[in-house]
Amino acid sequence: MPAPATADTTCQEYEKVLTAAQAAAPVLAAMPLTERAGLLRAVAGALRTQADELVPLADADSSLGVPRLTGEVERTAGQLEMFADAVEEGSWLEAIIDRAGASGAGPDLRRMLIPLGPVAVFGASNFPFAFGLAGGDTAAALAAGCPVVAKAHPAQPRLSGAYARVVVDALHAAGAPEGTFAVVHGMENGRKLVTDARIAAVAFTGSTAGGRALADLAATRPSPIPFYGELGSLNPVFVTREAARVRGKEIAGGFLASMSLGAGQFCTKPGVLFVPAGYGLEDLIAAEAATAPMRLLHEGIGTAFRAEAARLAAHPAVRPLSVPEQDAADESVVRPVLVSTTATELARCPGQLLVECFGPFALVVTYTDDAELPAAADLVDGNLTATVHGEQSGDPVAPALLRTLTGRAGRVIWNGWPTGVTVGWAQHHGGPYPATTSVHTSVGVTAMRRFLRPVAYQSVPDTVLPPALRDANDLRIPRRVDGALTAAPVTAPR
Amino acid sequence: MPAPATADTTCQEYEKVLTAAQAAAPVLAAMPLTERAGLLRAVAGALRTQADELVPLADADSSLGVPRLTGEVERTAGQLEMFADAVEEGSWLEAIIDRAGASGAGPDLRRMLIPLGPVAVFGASNFPFAFGLAGGDTAAALAAGCPVVAKAHPAQPRLSGAYARVVVDALHAAGAPEGTFAVVHGMENGRKLVTDARIAAVAFTGSTAGGRALADLAATRPSPIPFYGELGSLNPVFVTREAARVRGKEIAGGFLASMSLGAGQFCTKPGVLFVPAGYGLEDLIAAEAATAPMRLLHEGIGTAFRAEAARLAAHPAVRPLSVPEQDAADESVVRPVLVSTTATELARCPGQLLVECFGPFALVVTYTDDAELPAAADLVDGNLTATVHGEQSGDPVAPALLRTLTGRAGRVIWNGWPTGVTVGWAQHHGGPYPATTSVHTSVGVTAMRRFLRPVAYQSVPDTVLPPALRDANDLRIPRRVDGALTAAPVTAPR
Numbered sequence: 001m002p003a004p005a006t007a008d009t010t011c012q013e014y015e016k017v018l019t020a021a022q023a024a025a026p027v028l029a030a031m032p033l034t035e036r037a038g039l040l041r042a043v044a045g046a047l048r049t050q051a052d053e054l055v056p057l058a059d060a061d062s063s064l065g066v067p068r069l070t071g072e073v074e075r076t077a078g079q080l081e082m083f084a085d086a087v088e089e090g091s092w093l094e095a096i097i098d099r100a101g102a103s104g105a106g107p108d109l110r111r112m113l114i115p116l117g118p119v120a121v122f123g124a125s126n127f128p129f130a131f132g133l134a135g136g137d138t139a140a141a142l143a144a145g146c147p148v149v150a151k152a153h154p155a156q157p158r159l160s161g162a163y164a165r166v167v168v169d170a171l172h173a174a175g176a177p178e179g180t181f182a183v184v185h186g187m188e189n190g191r192k193l194v195t196d197a198r199i200a201a202v203a204f205t206g207s208t209a210g211g212r213a214l215a216d217l218a219a220t221r222p223s224p225i226p227f228y229g230e231l232g233s234l235n236p237v238f239v240t241r242e243a244a245r246v247r248g249k250e251i252a253g254g255f256l257a258s259m260s261l262g263a264g265q266f267c268t269k270p271g272v273l274f275v276p277a278g279y280g281l282e283d284l285i286a287a288e289a290a291t292a293p294m295r296l297l298h299e300g301i302g303t304a305f306r307a308e309a310a311r312l313a314a315h316p317a318v319r320p321l322s323v324p325e326q327d328a329a330d331e332s333v334v335r336p337v338l339v340s341t342t343a344t345e346l347a348r349c350p351g352q353l354l355v356e357c358f359g360p361f362a363l364v365v366t367y368t369d370d371a372e373l374p375a376a377a378d379l380v381d382g383n384l385t386a387t388v389h390g391e392q393s394g395d396p397v398a399p400a401l402l403r404t405l406t407g408r409a410g411r412v413i414w415n416g417w418p419t420g421v422t423v424g425w426a427q428h429h430g431g432p433y434p435a436t437t438s439v440h441t442s443v444g445v446t447a448m449r450r451f452l453r454p455v456a457y458q459s460v461p462d463t464v465l466p467p468a469l470r471d472a473n474d475l476r477i478p479r480r481v482d483g484a485l486t487a488a489p490v491t492a493p494r
Numbered sequence: 495m496p497a498p499a500t501a502d503t504t505c506q507e508y509e510k511v512l513t514a515a516q517a518a519a520p521v522l523a524a525m526p527l528t529e530r531a532g533l534l535r536a537v538a539g540a541l542r543t544q545a546d547e548l549v550p551l552a553d554a555d556s557s558l559g560v561p562r563l564t565g566e567v568e569r570t571a572g573q574l575e576m577f578a579d580a581v582e583e584g585s586w587l588e589a590i591i592d593r594a595g596a597s598g599a600g601p602d603l604r605r606m607l608i609p610l611g612p613v614a615v616f617g618a619s620n621f622p623f624a625f626g627l628a629g630g631d632t633a634a635a636l637a638a639g640c641p642v643v644a645k646a647h648p649a650q651p652r653l654s655g656a657y658a659r660v661v662v663d664a665l666h667a668a669g670a671p672e673g674t675f676a677v678v679h680g681m682e683n684g685r686k687l688v689t690d691a692r693i694a695a696v697a698f699t700g701s702t703a704g705g706r707a708l709a710d711l712a713a714t715r716p717s718p719i720p721f722y723g724e725l726g727s728l729n730p731v732f733v734t735r736e737a738a739r740v741r742g743k744e745i746a747g748g749f750l751a752s753m754s755l756g757a758g759q760f761c762t763k764p765g766v767l768f769v770p771a772g773y774g775l776e777d778l779i780a781a782e783a784a785t786a787p788m789r790l791l792h793e794g795i796g797t798a799f800r801a802e803a804a805r806l807a808a809h810p811a812v813r814p815l816s817v818p819e820q821d822a823a824d825e826s827v828v829r830p831v832l833v834s835t836t837a838t839e840l841a842r843c844p845g846q847l848l849v850e851c852f853g854p855f856a857l858v859v860t861y862t863d864d865a866e867l868p869a870a871a872d873l874v875d876g877n878l879t880a881t882v883h884g885e886q887s888g889d890p891v892a893p894a895l896l897r898t899l900t901g902r903a904g905r906v907i908w909n910g911w912p913t914g915v916t917v918g919w920a921q922h923h924g925g926p927y928p929a930t931t932s933v934h935t936s937v938g939v940t941a942m943r944r945f946l947r948p949v950a951y952q953s954v955p956d957t958v959l960p961p962a963l964r965d966a967n968d969l970r971i972p973r974r975v976d977g978a979l980t981a982a983p984v985t986a987p988r
Binding site: 026078091094096097098102104106107109110111114116215216219223224226382392398399402406407409410411412413414415416422424425426427428430432433434437438439440441444446452453454455456457458459460461463464478480483485 | 520572585588590591592596598600601603604605608610611709710713717718720876886892893896900901903904905906907908909910916918919920921922924926927928931932933934935938940946947948949950951952953954955957958972974977979
């Protein structure tokens, strides 16, 4: 079935969407937390109910396969429910009460976080559901109380309309104000969103080039807004000598599985692996590398992969580990490419070799001396993740390396693989630029923080205060009162 | 005494400072929290001990007077001590532990905040101590574990050197690594700091024009960093009909005192006052307005004030309330200027009249219908503060107005005045642009959040984890473990 032609959203329709989002903002902000949580649960339920309709459309768009996409719908629904629970738990409000006299002669001062306003969401193509129209960014923004205007991804012509309808209908049925969620189509409308005075923040997941262009555009606004971009990441993995000795074969297999998961189209794909020379890991990887063709998300990604993998494979500093000939028939079908170099050669031209190649490509770097590892870690840019494979005993290099990598990544992994991002309280999916353009996460409960700003109320009467800051604490949320954390009401007058 | 000529920091010295700051970053980050708190307390102690030396220098630079500046030293010392206490309390680390299995089949994941790295601080001239070299931004950055490179304000030629020396010596004596704090001089060095790859964040307090220029410069970096600017604010005050009736005279007096505090050079100066027509508040203000000359911070501010106040007083939409002739002798000595207009006229040219005029200037706006108030509130840009004077009974307009103003300001005040910013847990000194360029505060404990970023550790052995995330919780800090807030250690294996 050929992809339907999706027309760009017209100017009139765009205006209608933005006006509705602006009107929905105060209504959504004032909605009781249990009702707001109910909206998220309604979308989760609708996604589960209508997965059978949506998954085939997503598969036709992305070629990611029905099992993986079915799992992704469940992950997306679970993510919405996690935010629903967090909304009710209420610690994200960061309520702080300093009663009169708490700080010297100060007045009664009560601070909490409030929603920023309408958020523009640019989803990714590699996770059509989980990072798509009702993915993590949308769920976090709605949880924070912000309406969402999502830009449809051009690589999802079949899914976008149906996915949007499920979300809009579910929100409507659950009592959300009109304008809580809408989708716009067309690249020019995406740029309009980023500079629109009615948009209060942007969340973007995609390429470094595309994200940076929009971030730069956002910076030119008369009134700047936060731009939360999750861009590129190499996700380096370091294997110590001791780990290579004890479980080299297991590591080689784990690496190959992780780098080719989803045809290498995870933002957490390990793109570079550092191994000690002389333990045969390169040979194991070369021998076990899959060479069967994989279908990438769309032709543009296939073409870019072929060009970039070929450029890297032809670089004078690298030698092939597994460089199968690519088929000419279909640009979007590719075979995995693995090449290697040495830490010494890498140090001569890191900027040419340490670049993200989206798809099933990886670079294996051999080192001969443990002292090369910290220097190698310093060569990599900011990353979503960095991984160390080591042994707890007799492996003195590992702890120091872990500490060094903390400066280079948002998530540091011990003896695991970066692909697979748990959705929970402690997750951090972000990292120094270009991994993200901010210090925030796009996955996990704390992702809500991106769409909130503090307000302090000074000497405001209890009845006029938002419920979260009233003495009674009817919401039973955790608060800091006169410096101490408590979920109790403020009872005795000071 | 003529101001000493302060030479710009040389290239060699600048390099030395930045190299030292970069080297200090990991040492400071790894320092036990009690020791880090000790550094802040040492600076506080040194400021108190050497106040007698510093205050006259600050007075010679700023003309703010010895009593006010003596109080400001105490405020600055207290602020450092507040951050020291907060560092030890530890909730700012936002430690979150999801043990293996806490979220479905997820691995052990532990998240906390870590320091960003060296911070460039641009202090303000209107609070030489509290927003100066060891003011709120520096205290918050050091508390977060970040070295500080402060740019000396050109209007503090006498104070800067001595102030810096007190801070550097105190830090050195308390065991801080070399490079924890340094000062650079010269405008070009300020611009260099903003684009320096070794600087991880910028904190700025000053004018909208100056701050925006540096923010735009920061946005052009190959690797963008957060720019935390506290820029301009009008701080509107709204007086309801009922409040004007009950305590018009008290309000007029309070307003005049607040707008002329520190010669109108507070960032929270109420620059515009909305009063109901027919209650005589304009006449009271005109009659009671001070006309005695006031010395501003420096000649440049005096010249800018004269020009802007004259422009506003000559605007066809305004009439004079108190527009004394300015003296020709000394540009930096000025007399307060007060003018008025109507809400109707204001609505025709808000961009021309609702502008910050730094110094003792204010605009009084009369309204005839309560319905004009929400519309008037919508005309003002983002602000640090917004204030309502109302009566709790028989004043239905006040609660709605308070809620509207929440969208326009970072701190909403009931029956008080915006000048005077308590330093404590609940303070928020920030607001929608141009009040600040971010969603963060520059005053209060939560100001630390600007200089931190999250890192998650996945399956990392307990002994390798930072102390804040180890099972034992020896630091006794509040943490979220498997979703629940607790200060207890993680005991039972899951």
